[in-house]
Amino acid sequence: MDILHILEDYCSKNELDLIKFNAQEVVYSEGEKAKGVYFLKEGQVKVFKYDRERKPIFLWTARPGEPIGLVSFFQNTSLYCCTVKANHTEPSLYFLPNKVFLDLLNQHPELKLKLLKRLCEGISFMEMRSKYFLFNSIDERIIETLIFLANREGEKKLNLRFEFSMKDFTEMVGASLGYIRKRVKNLKNKELIDYGRNWLVINDLEKLKLARNNF
Amino acid sequence: MDILHILEDYCSKNELDLIKFNAQEVVYSEGEKAKGVYFLKEGQVKVFKYDRERKPIFLWTARPGEPIGLVSFFQNTSLYCCTVKANHTEPSLYFLPNKVFLDLLNQHPELKLKLLKRLCEGISFMEMRSKYFLFNSIDERIIETLIFLANREGEKKLNLRFEFSMKDFTEMVGASLGYIRKRVKNLKNKELIDYGRNWLVINDLEKLKLARNNF
Numbered sequence: 001m002d003i004l005h006i007l008e009d010y011c012s013k014n015e016l017d018l019i020k021f022n023a024q025e026v027v028y029s030e031g032e033k034a035k036g037v038y039f040l041k042e043g044q045v046k047v048f049k050y051d052r053e054r055k056p057i058f059l060w061t062a063r064p065g066e067p068i069g070l071v072s073f074f075q076n077t078s079l080y081c082c083t084v085k086a087n088h089t090e091p092s093l094y095f096l097p098n099k100v101f102l103d104l105l106n107q108h109p110e111l112k113l114k115l116l117k118r119l120c121e122g123i124s125f126m127e128m129r130s131k132y133f134l135f136n137s138i139d140e141r142i143i144e145t146l147i148f149l150a151n152r153e154g155e156k157k158l159n160l161r162f163e164f165s166m167k168d169f170t171e172m173v174g175a176s177l178g179y180i181r182k183r184v185k186n187l188k189n190k191e192l193i194d195y196g197r198n199w200l201v202i203n204d205l206e207k208l209k210l211a212r213n214n215f
Numbered sequence: 216m217d218i219l220h221i222l223e224d225y226c227s228k229n230e231l232d233l234i235k236f237n238a239q240e241v242v243y244s245e246g247e248k249a250k251g252v253y254f255l256k257e258g259q260v261k262v263f264k265y266d267r268e269r270k271p272i273f274l275w276t277a278r279p280g281e282p283i284g285l286v287s288f289f290q291n292t293s294l295y296c297c298t299v300k301a302n303h304t305e306p307s308l309y310f311l312p313n314k315v316f317l318d319l320l321n322q323h324p325e326l327k328l329k330l331l332k333r334l335c336e337g338i339s340f341m342e343m344r345s346k347y348f349l350f351n352s353i354d355e356r357i358i359e360t361l362i363f364l365a366n367r368e369g370e371k372k373l374n375l376r377f378e379f380s381m382k383d384f385t386e387m388v389g390a391s392l393g394y395i396r397k398r399v400k401n402l403k404n405k406e407l408i409d410y411g412r413n414w415l416v417i418n419d420l421e422k423l424k425l426a427r428n429n430f
Contacts, residue, residue: 049346057346071342074335081339105328112327113320119334120289124296126341127286131264131272133345 003065003118006108007039011094018092021045027068027084027093034080036097038068043091044163046171047082058171060125061087061164066118073098088165088198121152138175142183143212145173146193150205160202169200187211218280218333221323222254226309233307236260242283242299242308249295251312253283258306259378261386262297273386275340276302276379281333288313303380303413336367353390357398358427360388361408365420375417384415402426 001009011018018041021027027038030049040062047068048056059082062068072080096104105111125148132144150160164172170180184200187193192208194201202208216224225231233256236242242253245264255277262283263271274297277283287295311319320326340363347359365375379387385395399415402408407423409416417423 049342051346051351059342059345070331071335071338074332075339082342109324109327112324112331115331116285116327116334117289119331119338120286122338123286123334123341124290126338126345127264127274127297130274130341130344130348131266136266 020092021086030083034072037101038093041092043089157205235307236301245298249287252316254309256307258304259302372420
């Protein structure tokens with residue numbers, strides 16, 4: 001069973017309701033008391049921190065099935081260490097108070113291995129970011145972010161579709177919306193990708209990888 | 216039982232030997248076939264990636280008890296995604312081939328929760344880095360890196376001792392050795408920290424936190 005099925009099962013048995021959020025609504029804020037762990041059922045949320053000037057620093061985007069607030073839970077800090085906010089979607093999440101989450105782990109020990117896998121995905125994303133963000137150009141960051149997102153999807157190489165707006169993507173890459181728009185249009189003109197208001201498709205991952213060197 | 220005790224037990228029962236490395240010796244390299252997971256028994260190793268110009272990008276330092284190669288294992292990539300190298304110490308590591316590591320997890324299900332905790336620590340470190348490295352000054356990065364390392368130690372606030380050389384610390388902060396030396400000396404003059412060839416002590420964590428604003 002995948003993470004979402006385990007959650008659905010457990011939450012219906014224990015009468016835990018889904019919580020719905022509006023687009024751009026805050027799920028919780030950095031520094032707030034960490035009362036439990038969320039699991040994303042539908043939609044997407046973005047996870048970020050604020051710097052001292054209250055400028056948001058994007059960390060990652062969660063997709064259905066992903067736990068939110070896990071790091072705060074395992075760190076035994078009593079405060080959430082990030083801010084979580086809906087992107088352009090209207091996400092719904094399960095909320096498990098700390099004690100309930102511990103009970104879930106006891107009832108479903110197989111979940112631990114799945115969570116380990118998810119966390120490793122997160123680490124891998126951040127390692128990629130460290131690698132490309134500290135020293136590389138924005139063009140390289142655009143391509144590497146797309147390739148990373150594609151690799152998360154497994155073996156699929158053609159017509160990889162992602163549900164995010166250009167603003168969400170801009171935050172992932174860490175650049176200005178205007179510049180990203182220009183460069184992404186260039187990739188579209190080369191027929192490497194396609195995109196609309198809230199989606200982006202990688203037409204052919206292998207061709208995109210080849211474009212890395214002359215973008 | 217902590218991770219190291221579980222490992223020692225398991226490895227002695229299954230006749231798995233400790234592997235010793237010299238200072239600065241490479242344990243494995245990015246792109247090499249991922250044959251299994253390591254656990255650090257003694258000493259320290261640093262984990263990094265290379266950028267295109269073969270410039271190393273520091274990711275994190277592992278301490279005794281920490282797993283190495285876990286992300287590659289759970290990602291099902293068949294290649295190691297980082298390079299791991301001894302720092303100034305002569306570390307010893309347990310090596311568990313992939314199948315053996317799976318067997319260990321089955322024999323010791325309690326290990327999964329401990330590994331989750333470790334990974335969350337790693338994520339937290341990288342989030343801190345994202346927060347301070349993309350937008351903040353080197354002075355802020357120095358202080359925040361020290362505070363982060365201190366927070367990892369739990370409740371302790373006075374005389375926090377770390378075993379790393381100034382070169383290792385320089386890699387963590389991501390700046391030139393010359394500049395770090397100058398700034399760290401300034402912190403020593405203010406009696407906030409002390410250091411020698413391969414160690415650094417935070418005298419008083421609370422005072423160091425206060426110094427954040429006028430370093």
